[in-house]
Amino acid sequence: MAQAKNILFIMFDQLRWDYLSCYGHPHLDTPNIDKLASKGVRFDRAYIQAPICGASRMSTYTGRYVNSHGAGWNNIPLRVGEPTLGDHLRKQGMDCWLIGKTHMAADTEGMERLGIERGTQIGERVAQCGFDVFERDDGMRPEGPDGPYDPGGALTYNEYLRSKGYEGDNPWHDYANSGLDSDGNVLSGWFLKNNSLPANIREEDSETPYMTRRGMEFIENAQGPWCCHLSLIKPHWPYIVPEPYASMYGPQHFLPVVRTEEERDNAHPVLRAMMNGPVSKTFSRMEARDAMLGAYMGLIKQIDDQMGVLFDWLEETGRMKDTMIVLTSDHGDFLGDHWLGEKQFFFDNSTRVPLIVYDPSPEADATRGTVSDALVEQIDLVKTFYEVAGGKVDDIAHQVEGHSLMPILHGQATEQPRAVAICEYDYSATPLRNALNVDVADARAFMATSKRWKLIHFEGGFRPMLFDLEADPQELVDLGDSPDHAAIIAEMYEHLHAWFRRCDQRITKSRAALTQMGTGIQRRGVTIGVYSEDEANPELVTKYLGRKARPWQEVVAAQSGAAE
């Protein structure tokens, strides 16, 4: 073992925290990921900062809350000038590369205003959320009547597929994400009823093995020190997986759906509107859940096998000795729990994610194989990585929120220095806002959770929600209008408001620079509130003493004389 020199930062998309065997899934065996956990620390209370891909990732890649960086939803661009993980690591001499998905939307208006051009190194980094790009692939190429959702989506992967003989304009859809009937009709994976079919693709050509190989290609040729963000799309929809994974899991392996009639009947107005949305309606039908859940589990099993390939290769090539490995997800998936589909709310199924950190350093030996129940936020990773790169967290504390995980990884702490974890949900750009008739500025909600209590605050005049995570870990009983819990609600609001009041925009001066300013200014001649010379610090006012001048009348007379 040696000090970690490089960082392999693996992120999956829409992977629920409880769908790995090391996190307790009884029927989904993930021995390779579990093995990584046995060599590192498995964090059991890791929260993402927004229950949607883009916003969650913008927080993770900047180390800043959504409320700080402003990119609160998919395709809301990250404003030009937000400092990123890549900016920080490169200052320490560590490269920062992307292989896969970020969901970054470039702030083209801001770039234009500042004269920053695509195609330049700086312009590309600004447009790519601070990463240098080995392969950008947000993992999807949906197509509608107005064209593709993402004009740049899956282009390289589609090229790869065509090079392997999968023809057509979008083999990502036709092969990797669809089944096939005996007449040669593509049965699209977009439709849940097709999700139990095997994807019509050779397993090694499907997305998870492809992108894992791309990660290995990068690492094989990378000069250190590097941070490699290997960012894989699955088990994100379309939920469909090739054989042998397509046939592995059936109803006998499914966790029961977690929901009650009572929670639906008494749902908070915002939650009710979500339950009444078409996506939730569909996922609440058992036939839909049963059609997709086997594929979802198969995709995770495939992920685990690919992680085995990757980790074995790292071991064989000696890289396990000097590479920190982080494995996590950008959010979870409701899978019909709480009468919801997708991820756009604050239940743990979405906001809590798997997070495993393997640090090869000897300092981490004391914690190998342990489980931490510290309240962790995914924005904690930026400072953690910055320390691996050799930086001191205090130097970036004015730009990066979150707290380094190093003290926990090295056995020096068991908790993170926070009372609550925060997650934010901006639904201003969604149909939910229309359904609730809420103003664009008010279509926002905030979760503050301790280990015991989860408060959800809504702008726009709604009452809060509250869950008791100890008595009700499945979050079925909303106590937000319980008079008996008024004191707890008030206490949780104190925490939430303390968070709102944090200092998050003073990013142009470090703590050290501010401290220095508080002592040094008087040496540059600003002499405020000094009555007379003899009361002043003589060293500081020498410039104002012993000077000579002429009466102004003399100056003016000489000047007008000179002018004549």
Next chain:
Amino acid sequence: MAQAKNILFIMFDQLRWDYLSCYGHPHLDTPNIDKLASKGVRFDRAYIQAPICGASRMSTYTGRYVNSHGAGWNNIPLRVGEPTLGDHLRKQGMDCWLIGKTHMAADTEGMERLGIERGTQIGERVAQCGFDVFERDDGMRPEGPDGPYDPGGALTYNEYLRSKGYEGDNPWHDYANSGLDSDGNVLSGWFLKNNSLPANIREEDSETPYMTRRGMEFIENAQGPWCCHLSLIKPHWPYIVPEPYASMYGPQHFLPVVRTEEERDNAHPVLRAMMNGPVSKTFSRMEARDAMLGAYMGLIKQIDDQMGVLFDWLEETGRMKDTMIVLTSDHGDFLGDHWLGEKQFFFDNSTRVPLIVYDPSPEADATRGTVSDALVEQIDLVKTFYEVAGGKVDDIAHQVEGHSLMPILHGQATEQPRAVAICEYDYSATPLRNALNVDVADARAFMATSKRWKLIHFEGGFRPMLFDLEADPQELVDLGDSPDHAAIIAEMYEHLHAWFRRCDQRITKSRAALTQMGTGIQRRGVTIGVYSEDEANPELVTKYLGRKARPWQEVVAAQSGAAE
């Protein structure tokens, strides 16, 4: 009268709201400014957003709270990418020029990271807070043992003075801001005991007439439409003024100092630390106040005379017909009130400023000569100016806080849509932080004031302060620990926290764009939560229907055959 075409935005520095005759000063007659008020609207409750030059101005020039832009103190740079007044006006075809002071500190680190170079048009605008610079002069050239406070300060003015025969390396100091004894010794205006001397300069060569002329030079040659920010340093310290103003005001004209023994004895810990600072100690001595207050008043009288010159010239040249004129200050001055000097706290003497808006448009005829007691913030100016330039405020509402004054100016409203005005005080870079032993992140305080109640919240664990502005307009009785006022304090905290929760960083998507996103996304093929083809909107899923593919085994076999 015609529609306002151009904007003359005049700002003074450290001009107290109550030191103009139109605002009620009994001994300081300012007929020219009063005349402007008689032609426009005089706002009687206008608050700045920070009680310090730089931070206040960064808010005014961006239309954003300090908590939003982050530049909370002098010389904390405004982060690259903050949209400015200039950015907004230029989009509407209006130029935005600076003549005088901004106290802008460029974010050189951010500019370097983004590859934005000084000397380019974009780089200069970024470095100058969005202005094009006719003359930048922050109005001061202090010099200490470590050199000048502002290496670029007063350079052009010093050149001007030398061209007029005022010799030396710093005639700004030796002539414009000092007296002279009969032996030719410079008696520096930095020392308050010298403030009752006449400045040793011909009146027309002193700073206020000089910069007023520079403004007229700009206007004379400007092509419209333009916004001209004429930003004058006085009555800011050094408090010293040439004759005839030096002899105009004596103790018989001074307002009595406003302070009580009781407020000092019972002062809140942060306020007490301020009172105990050297500047406050000095200004609390009547000899010091008496030495400087005549000069302070004389500087204001000179300002009024120069405004008379300027306004008469605008009238004569026909410009009064199509120019909006705004006259305000960046903050006030305690002048010994509350046992304080300078401006760095939340009493009205500092946070409330004069604000007069003259709009030549016929729509404004109904309000000419009226006084508005609406709760106004200086950040309201950006949207006001944007409307003059022809823009619609909703288009910049995602980037600009504050509310246009137009409804009040045009008689359509009497109040601004806010419950409280906000002012922020970041003392992290000051000796006060050390004196109080507060962390850099916690050295911040926030004022929320309604017309009746002023709440002051401190980070760092201090109790709040509260003033009843109706019963106690001089703010002498702090009710922050009054049990009788617990409900009021709680109510004011509600307002403050609602403000903290505002949406201030989502600056890359307009309200209209977000609204559109909420309805349009499904047309690009993201088909989530649709069970079967027949349940989908057929228009939206056409791309996924009727497609053909081959079984993957056939693809692979063909490929391996081709490879052989």
